[in-house]
Amino acid sequence: MPPPFPVEAFPARTPAASQIFTTVLSHGPLTRADVARRAGLSAAAVTKAVRPLIEAGYLVEDAVEDAGTETRPALGRPANLVRVDAGRALFIGVKITGDEIFGVLTDLCCRIRVARNFPLTARAPGAVLASVAELAGELLTEADGFGVPVLGCGIAVSGEVDRAEGAVRYSPFLDWRDVPLAELAAMTTGLPVTVDNDVRALTVAEQWFGAGAGLSDFAVVTVGAGIGCGLVVHGRVVSGVHGVAGEIGHVVVDPAGPPCHCGRRGCLQAFAGDAEIVARVREATGTPVTDSAGALALAHAGHPGAREVYARAGEAIGRGIATVANLLGPERVIISGEGLAAYDLFAGQIRDAFTAAAFGSAARCELLTRPLSFDEWARGAAATAIGSFVRADR
Amino acid sequence: MPPPFPVEAFPARTPAASQIFTTVLSHGPLTRADVARRAGLSAAAVTKAVRPLIEAGYLVEDAVEDAGTETRPALGRPANLVRVDAGRALFIGVKITGDEIFGVLTDLCCRIRVARNFPLTARAPGAVLASVAELAGELLTEADGFGVPVLGCGIAVSGEVDRAEGAVRYSPFLDWRDVPLAELAAMTTGLPVTVDNDVRALTVAEQWFGAGAGLSDFAVVTVGAGIGCGLVVHGRVVSGVHGVAGEIGHVVVDPAGPPCHCGRRGCLQAFAGDAEIVARVREATGTPVTDSAGALALAHAGHPGAREVYARAGEAIGRGIATVANLLGPERVIISGEGLAAYDLFAGQIRDAFTAAAFGSAARCELLTRPLSFDEWARGAAATAIGSFVRADR
DNA sequence: TCTCTTATTTTCCTCTGTCAATGAAAGAAG
DNA sequence: CTTCTTTCATTGACAGAGGAAAATAAGAGA
Known part of the structure; x- marks a missing residue:
């Protein structure tokens, strides 16, 4: 959306300049030569694009200080690192x-x-x-x-x-x-x-600053109140033609599963959504827990019914992730969300269900967890x- | 792969030339002005890119013959149509x-x-x-x-x-x-x-010559011996990082479903694969049918057990398509394959299951069927x- | 100091696609 | 019948992006 009054503009008019800046942004301090290699451009192009960005203060050049001698090759002119001036x-x-x-x-x-x-x-x-x-x-x-x-x-x-x-x-x-x-x-x-x-x-x-940096195809699965999924395909976030994409929460995992508030049965959400887990733990244990913390405590205390609920949630999540992997063949799936507080309770099931349901080379997709505070x-x-x-x- | 000996090369060195050619290829005869609009280029660029392609014989310019007066605007200089010389x-x-x-x-x-x-x-x-x-x-x-x-x-x-x-x-x-x-x-x-x-x-x-022409996001679902799925996201065919993508056949539709040759239960394939349908019809009717034609004949003859098998297959397919639509939000799903011979038997179930399982605007995705001979x-x-x-x- | 190696910069240079002006080919208006 | 208007197409000048090659820089080691 256009700002209501003029705001400082980013001095990168060419695609190459944008690409170079984002490369530096995502991959930390880099030498110009490295940037050129990563971005598939000539060194000359990098020099030219970097200059105005340094002049505008968005990039800074570190002194030759060998912050990490081990990485510097013994031979040749020492490289100057370029990095984004975060401040x-x-x-x-x-x-x-x-x-x-x-x-x-x-x-x-x-x-x-x-x-x-x-x-x-x-x-x-x-x-x-x-x-x-x-x-x-x-x-x-x-x-x-x-x-x-x-x-x-x-x-x-x-x-x-x-x-x-x-x-x-x-x-x-x-x-x-x-x-x-x-x-x-x-x-x-x-x-x-x-x-x-x-x-x-x-x-x-994640794509710019996290575990998806540099990957052209990955997925983010969030586990919390809802189960969500963000997809990056061909290096771009998928938005869907109608603005809907990554709706993994209401993929039906088991038509005979518990009813979901969406009206169907056995949606992933019905197995692994926060509220749904609490409800299921309440049913399974007969204990009047009212929130995730309570359900979690019960499971951590070793209550078999509660543990079973988490196990089934993990299984459903793993199967959902496998569906994504089978369809898109991503390089990595980042599992995240507040629900990861319970990760120890269903990590095994997620992995097992994923491995069982992933087809062929899709199983080579890497699963990664990343706890997530709400501020994130x-x-x-x-x-x-x-x-x-x-x-x-x- | 490099050819073993020199072969005629396509005279389109620049991205714009490729883009222009593919635009003409996919969208039939077009005026240069139309090509420019569609490809987001200037008219000058089109003129320049088209010339060598005409000289090389890949494109031809139709005479001004008004093949379809109704489309021609009344005003202005008549346009010259450019089209690909198929021969x-x-x-x-x-x-x-x-x-x-x-x-x-x-x-x-x-x-x-x-x-x-x-x-x-x-x-x-x-x-x-x-x-x-x-x-x-x-x-x-x-x-x-x-x-x-x-x-x-x-x-x-x-x-x-x-x-x-x-x-x-x-x-x-x-x-x-x-x-x-x-x-x-x-x-x-x-x-x-x-x-x-x-x-x-x-x-x-489909993307170049069929129902996917001009769409940036669509899917092709094939129903036949296997259930397959091809995806186009951001205008590019999805291949997956490891070469696997669109593996919809072994998405689990119902964990309590029939066993699948892959070892799991209730894969889409187990419901809707050709051989699996035949087997299921055999079970359901007790008739020793051995091929799709037989199963189909039985269902068309009105045998309720056989019809039920097809109905369940349709339901499973529809749910699989909904999964794709929920995840990627495509503009259109093209349902194709030899299995469409039975389309009348499961068309309703496919649509119903899709509508029931598609989430929000994902349901606005259009379903299209396209029968497919094996030569295709x-x-x-x-x-x-x-x-x-x-x-x-x- | 000289040489070797790699990083970076500079200096052209190519080449693509745009711009603006111009020509063409109708129908419309007078 | 002439002149306008409108849209299509072409042309030539041009900006400017990014590449290639040469020049320069900066260390390590002989």
């Missing part, structure tokens, strides 16, 4: 849930500097927007202390989101339909705003803002 | 199955001109290669009659195929592992050879060869 700019990321909003202030390398969260009392777009504006305002005040500009704001919402248009098409949790959130938020915050689906935002963060969702939103900033016009 | 070159496509090989000779627009098939008696690479050489030889002889050169050969094999390397990594039906088929076949046929997975080849054919598999292989020829070095 050059700040970004705001906001994750909106049905009853709370989380905000973070990050640097250019998407490291969290400040985190804030508010309860959300009303869900009407206007009310939420006011909360977002207040949160952003607080973060902007914090940002003043850093003496560098805030260059963008990302907002993550679950549901169907049209990132290009900056509109929330449908959000069940907020009960929104076709809300032009980017435009509205840009108006109230005075920043360029990027709106994206929450799981996709997290996927972008907001960080994902910030990552989308950084992405928008860096490649403003394509 | 400018020929290509060979070969599909290898476990017991037969199918070959076609197609023109540049991938229309079948000649079709041939051989039984396959031995499956060792050497023996198969000899058959392929013989088949290609016959087709080359036929090609002589057309007076235009054969510019490439595509070979489609089921299993894991590394198209870039031209190698068959693993083919269960042929019991091959790491066979450098492209290189070998190039040697024996004297043509540039492209090797790809059979379902992906079919998907390429070979045509798919030819399409990959045309693709390789047209964008030889990107």
